[in-house]
Amino acid sequence: MSEQRGNEEQERKEDEETHTGESTLTTDVPEAAEEAEAQVDPQDEAEPLRETQKTGDAGNSTATDVLETVDEAETQADLLDDDERLREPQRRENVGNCTATVKVVLVPGGHVMTVAFAIGLSIQELIRHLAAEVRVPAEVLQISLDGRVVEEQWSLMELGVRPQGSTRMEMSSTDPATHPLRPLRPPEQDNMPDVITVRVQTDEGVFQEVVVEIERPPQQKAFLGGYRHQLTGAEYHHAAVQTRSKRRPDRGAVVFSRDTQTADLKSQVQQCPVHVSTQMAAVGCHVSCGSDRLVAACGGYVTADEHRDTRLRAVICLQSFARRWLARQEVDSMRTDRDRRLAWLEMQERSRTEEKKEQLRDRRRRWMNPQRREDFNLLYHALEKWRCEEEQRINSSLRGAERKAALCSLLQQETQLIDHIGRHRIAARSDNYEQSVMSFLDKSASPHQWRAADGRLIEMDNERTVRARELRDLYIELSRSARSREERLHALLSVKHTVKEHTCELTHDVVDLIDREVDLMTRGVKAASLVGLRKRISTLFLQYIKTPAFNPEVAKLLKVPRNQRKSDTFRCRGCHRNLPSSDFSPSGNTRPSGRCRDCTGLDNIARSRDDLSRYESILKRLRADERRLNAEAKIPFLLQVEDLRYLLEVIWESRSDLQDLFNLVFLRWERRTDWSPWNCILLSKEETSAHLEVEDIHKEYDATFIRRIGQKHTLARCHFRQIPVMAEFLDP
Template sequence: EPEPEPEPVAMPKFIDVAVSQTHKVRVVIDSAGSHVKPRFVGGYRDIRDGTKYHHAQIQTERQTELRYVEKYTTETQTYELRSRTTETTRESSTQMVRPDLMLDDKNDVVVRVGKYVTAEETTSIKAEKAVTLQRFARGARDRRRRDALRNKRDAELKAAEVALETARLAEERKRLFDIERRVSPRTDADFKLLQREFDEWRLKETAKIDAAFPAPVEAEAPESVAVAEDERRRALGAGLYSTATLSVSAAADADGAAVARERRRRAMAELLAKETKMLLAMERLRRRAAEENEKERVRDALEDMAASKHWEKKDGAVVIVDTTQVIRARELRALYEACQVSCSPSERLELLRHLKWTVREFSTKLTKDIAELIDRESDLLLRRRDPATMAGLRKRLSGLFLQFIETPEFNPEASRYSVAALAKAEREAEREAERAARAERIRRSRESRGVYE
């Protein structure tokens, strides 16, 4: 009978090997390759402690720990040079002239040895060239500095010219503005300035008349005339007194006093005529400015009423909305602007028809007056009357229609421009605040008594 195969022996996971009498090493055993005979790779014996190392696959633990220390040697501080040789794809050689060989020497160059230069000469040449290089370098540096200073100077001059031109333009604009506000004043400040300058001019003209035509002195003594002349000189000043043509005369001189009074009266009459003319001109300017300001106010108010609403959402976006009130204000503005434009009779009749349809929606005294004026103008147009004769009628119709537009009952957007509507809104806000305060007092009173709803 064949012998039964021996059962495989379970190898331990590790074994303890006594390396020396006092030192043991635990070796981990690979159970997967335990039945494979390791390949012999040689071995050696440690002469220090007699440890035997059979081959490289079974090694003991390292006895000493390797420490990597940064070292500096001459090898790391010395540049390493290497020589390399190479072969080119084209070979070259030098051929000398022979009796049996003809060479082309048309491109040959004759090279002659120059003068021998000693070390002292080389040093002097280097010094000279260094001075030349320094001269050019310093010249380039100074030229750059010169250009920088020149650019700075030019920039400062240009800035000064710009500032001077700006100041001149500002002064010119101010002068033109002062002239414009005197020629065609628009605001109360302009008219106050005109009135102040008018009063100053009137006082100066009166002083000139006083200097030219002095009033006679009632006293008969010559000393009184001299005293009056001195007081007149002090009152008028050197400038006005030098322009005086007559001196102070006594009242006893009837002929001289009468002549002086007559001349003074004429001069004052001329001054009064000039004052009247200037005041009338100022009044005409005031009326024209009031009309222009009123037109501008109406135009701005109508534009604001017809402007779209800008509502801001929670995320910051703005929504443009045209409400029914805005559309209504826009239609009324278009009708009012059409009333101010001259047009043909047929177009005027169509416009008047639209106006009548607009105001017939309401039944008030104002709308009845507008409808009556519309019927009157329509009748005159049908009779082919001259439009110039209807200027007053059209002006009155435009005024009443503007009043219609500015009434919050007919145009809700006009409530922001109506004093009565604003006062009514304030009264409503006050009543609402009083009702809220009364409700708060009642609530606190009930809470104090322990009564809760």
């Protein structure tokens, strides 16, 4: 009996250790009742359940079980007196595993959360449990008791909480703005408490209140089996299938049963059949060999070396196929890279060819239809090149009078070509004149614009812009051709009334010419005879518009306004005129060159006949490349076309024909340093990709080549040091 009681006591201890620290549904009953439940036989427990099912009293089944358990506990109380003394030290150790009711008030919302928690656990573990409930990081939570913050390492037992007792605490967030405390329970569940108090009768006339925590599962618990009353239809669940299975604690040692350690021996006699027996011929015993047959192996005997050789050949075969597959993959990859590289090279070559063809087409278009100053310089350059070639041919093939006659004929042809180019220039200038006049009038009549703080473009008109717009409209009506007589008279009268507002010699001339045209039109003179008169009227009215006294808005657009300072006006050494700085070609010096643009262009037509468009294209490409590499680059934008020409022809000695100049590009010598005349290299377009891949020029290029490039950089330093704007960028 004592042995059975010891086993049941051990099972009860294991049950207590398994359920320690859990915050699930907990029903606390007296220890005597728990010990009695552990000692009750399962068959005895089933008897009250069956009797209850027979009576059909389904509503009082739970209370009857509790009362019967208490009665059985009283009967076993005397048997457990001796065991109480032995379990007293262990019970004191398990006091910390007992639970208590903790009511937590969320500050400042005032919502109350009630949980059952072991009094031996620390406040830090309680905070972690609550943080998971309210879904807030545990680092921002703090627990207060009676107005003061509780240390996290303290336990509920140290704070004075007793087993099966209750306490009230406040929980707040240190960061309420980011992590506020809000209850996560749905509103329909707010009327259900988290903890209820059950009054259980432990003895006759003795009742004890037990705190029970209600667990709300996320889903309805499934029916796992039980009994159904045939009359009332009430269902009774199995306690075994509705309760979690008990697990024995790990003892720390591997235990084996005796059955697994003992071998089971059996003795059995077996008699072989006759046909499996073997009989040997001997003296006095004859064995017939009539039905015998000779059995031989299909193949020969294979030795260990032969087997190893076979396996080796198989391995070599597999390796050869695998290496062949790997080699084929590598070759395919190399072939793909080669095809991609060839396609890229072909694309680069095609782009260079197309670019060169486009440049040639552009030059041919400029030859056939010149419109700008650079286009006519190209024509004069081609004319000079043709004249030099013809003169060289005449000097090398003819002598005496024939040579002089050929040179005279060449001079006449040159004069005729210059005359044709001049006519094209006059026609282009007349076409461009109307465009320049309209652009000038549109600029003077445009409203003032500025960008607002919100990014909108604001426009404003004043009396001066309105005046300029009216004069522009009058000039457009006056210059319009193919008009009827009435419209022309209306335009002339409008201009006459406008200019009569001011009295001066210019306005008198305009009025006299308008009266003359009106008189001739009334006499029936044809419009073709009035072209010159109308041109004079338009020219004088344009002069009237460009006068700041009559149109104040044009003062900011005139080349030499009246309020211009003398420091902005320079004297040309060729035509001896005082012109603004905008009429001179820019240079690296602080002052413009001695001759204006018109004198420079006239000298180019008469003597030098140079074409700088090819150098201008190289400079544009250089500026575009440097802007892409460094948006703050300054030196390429300070260089002028003449400076680049000197750098290319004198320093780098590249006096080549047109095709070579189209194929030349300026690049950086040191990749990590901004471009400058003393940090550059002149290469062809085919060589640029190879130079851009060079990381260290001292490792890739020969010392002689590097020394020759350094000499060119020294010459560039000496030349550009004379220009004050470029001198400040030189190394100290």
